[in-house]
Amino acid sequence: MDGACSAALLLNWLRDLGLAASLYIPDRQDEGYGPNVPAMQELAAAHDLILCVDCGTLAHEPIAAARGADVLVLDHHLGGETLPPALAVVNPNRQDETGDLAHLCAAAVVFLLLVAANRLLRAAGRREPDLMALLDLVALATVADVAPLVGLNRALVRQGLLVMARRARPGLAALADVARLDAAPSAHHLGFLLGPRINAGGRIGRADLGARLLATADAAEARALAEKLDVLNAERRGIEEAVRAEALAQAEARGLDGPLVWAAGEGWHPGVVGIVAARLKEAANRPAVVIGIGAGEGKGSGRSVAGVDLGGAVARLASEGWLLKGGGHRMAAGLTVEAGRIEGAMARLGELLARQGAGAEAPRVLHLDGLLMPGAASVELIERLEAAGPFGAGAPAPRFAFPALKVAFAARAGESHLRLTLADDSGSRLEAIAFRAFEGPLGPLLESHAGARFHFAGRLEVDSWGGRRRAKLRLEDAAPA
Secondary structure (H helix, E strand, O other): OHHHHHHHHHHHHHHHOOOOOOOOOOOOOOOOOOOOHHHHHHHHHHOOEEEEEOOOOOOHHHHHOOOOOEEEEEOOOOOOOOOOOOOEEEOOOOOOOOOOOOOOOHHHHHHHHHHHHHHHHHHOOOOOOOOHHHHHHHHHHHHHOOOOOOHHHHHHHHHHHHHHHOOOOHHHHHHHHHOOOOOOOOHHHHHHHHHHHHHHHHHHOOOOHHHHHHHOOOHHHHHHHHHHHHHHHHHHHHHHHHHHHHHHHHHHHHOOOOOOEEEEEEOOOOOOHHHHHHHHHHHHOOOEEEEEEEOOEEEEEEEOOOOOOHHHHHHHHHHOOOOOEEEEOOOEEEEEEEHHHHHHHHHHHHHHHHHOOOOOOOOOOOOOOEEOOHHHOOHHHHHHHHOOOOOEOOEOOOOEEEEEEEEEEEEEEOOOEEEEEEEOOOOOEEEEEEOOHHHOOHHHHHHOOOOOEEEEEEEEEEEOHHHOOEEEEEEEEEEEO
């Protein structure tokens, strides 16, 4: 997602100046992540400038192979002790960087580069592209890459959502339509409706579909790409569910109480291991790594919890020789490891994470911001709360408790979700949805409620289904009253 938005930013900016650029995204399965030697050699033979976005900081050999072309790296992943032989490495997470922008995603780094480029155009008396119109792409990448919505990120997302609401970008307008988004976009929509569909191209389809969708100025092409991505996203969910079930069973057998939760399986699709790692992290409240094995190698992806730097630990693991390659940032990382060394590498990674306090967390706490009854959950209240947004990583939306309510209605939605109607003694009702409720004990508990009362906790949102706007609870947890 971050790479697709970064590429689209550059393609749109260059097109506004009357310049064309080639788009090259490595195939996840055949080439892996980031620059590789054959691709860089081929690109350098046909181009005088190569811009590596959301990658390249650790790609010493591939960048050295790009003889005859200047290489510019625009990235945010953790840097090593030395930099690759590029013309420049623009990265707030270089080891020699002392600024306070380490939380930026790659698209935000690209955007700041374009701000500087526009300044030079202005000084030269040349026309400069409209950067404000590109903020929808920066917002999408920031939210989908789970960057904390603080400081500059917060300003970028807030303004980007306003730009996106104008529906001026054909690709995002078409994607919103296939996702049946019929309201002004919020950070939640970016992370859970739009982002997964764009990611689906790189995960199980053609790697360049998402970037092409975001960069196109043709409405017909945008509709075709959006529909293709929607189909791929549905396929991705089926593949993900199969891998998730196997990975969770394996991780539970190994134990969920250590500093690291991990699973590895032959033939697991590399395009979904990151999503499954996020599911394991949520289930265990521990850093998690999931590895797909094929041709004697394991390609894995990891997700971390607050306060634990997974990317740094994976980079350390690579420097110690446990991995063929690996890196990332604090909350996410990728790695490649020989199949026969997976057990040892994961044991060592667990040791490194334990030193940071992983596995020593207190029992999970659900922080509540207020107590409400169903009659107080109004559209007006939600709109006033949203005016204080955007909400997301590092700036969570308010979570409310609703005490001692009855379940007036409960029914499955799809394989794992649960739809509910909650009621109090005054007759007030509140619609609710519990996503992935049947992946744990919450779904069975509420489905077989037998008239019991429960305390409920979750976040409020406006449901515009059918043209009628009403308050809805996105249920996160419940307990018998």
